[in-house]
Structures are given as C-alpha cells and as structure tokens.
Amino acid sequence: MTIKPMPAFEPPYVMAVFSSVRTAEDSGYPETLARMNELVREIPGFLGYDSARTPGGLGITVGYFRDHDALAQWRQDLEHQAAMEQGRAEWYESYTLHVATVERSRGFERNG
C-alpha cells in the first residue's frame, strides 16, 4: 500500500495540530495510541489524520474534522481525556496544540 497524506478536503474544515516531544516512557503508549485511533473513527465528522515522527525528535499529528462540533466531541470523550492526562503525566516531555479553521487546501500527486 502506498503511503499518502490525507487529501485536500472541501473548506472550511477544522484542523488540530499536535506537535510533541516524547519522554523515554513507553509503557502503555502504543496500546493507548491504537485505542485512540479506533475511538476517533467513531466521531461523526472526523475526516482523518496525518502523523509523522522524526526518530528521537519531534512528532506531529494533524487531525482533520468537518467542524468545531466534531472536534469538541472528540475533546470531550472520556477515554480520550484520560489518555491526555496520562500523556502529560508520563509520555510527553512537551507539546503544543494549535486548533484552526482551514480556508484553502490543495493536493499534488505524481502521475495522479
């Protein structure tokens, strides 16, 4: 399967950029990540996400949502809230979250 970024959705939509540096603590992290991946897909209005991490460096996850209501529903999910709390307690050295409305977007695909 070819890896591809999420496409350019029809604006306006909402984008949450989570830029983070991890601690060395990995206990429970992959399992929680997999569970969050599963949970977020149940949110109506969740469009998808892109994620990248430089080994030993910065990680960036970008979540795309149809509107602010969809993102609010994700933010208010209790299992997600518990995961965020555990993230601050154990898994993240530092992070920044930017919540934004996308006004325009475009995609490029070779031979696409």
Next chain:
Amino acid sequence: MTIKPMPAFEPPYVMAVFSSVRTAEDSGYPETLARMNELVREIPGFLGYDSARTPGGLGITVGYFRDHDALAQWRQDLEHQAAMEQGRAEWYESYTLHVATVERSRGFERNG
C-alpha cells in the same frame, strides 16, 4: 539543546500544514531545504516552523505566520516558487497543503 515544538502563539495566526511523501530523488534537496530555511526567516511575520518525518513514510512541516500577508509574501517569493516547482518535478511523490487560521492554542512543558 533540547528539542521543543514551537510555542502556542497569540491567536489569531496563520498556519500552513505541508504533508508529503518524498520520492527517492535526493539530488539538491538538502541544499534547497537549507536555503528555504534561511529565506523564510527574512519574511516579517514569520513566527517559526515545526517539522517531522517518519523514515520511509510521511513528512509534515507546519509553518506559523502572523497573518495571511506574511504567508502570501512567502508564497510569492521567487526562489521559493522555483523550489516548489522543482519539488513537484523531482522530490515529492504526493503532498497536501492546508492553510488555516489558528483560533486557539496551548502548550505543555514537563517541569516547565
């Protein structure tokens, strides 16, 4: 030096998310990247950027700008335009660009 994500700037500000998959073609890429890094810092209203790339996978670069004028100035830079053209011709398999206005943001730092 500790790696850190860019901080939560004072909203509103503008964010350009560039999510990409590279080709195997590396010729000229690191030099152009270094030059763009240098050039973008000359734009008044450029706030900073975060970047991450999963080896063999997705790369995400997020540029932060004070306003749309600052981003427009960067988009219109002739050297940057030539680099984008070469990117489509040689370096990128696929990419998506999302341009957005950030409405809220927050940061976390361990012992911060």
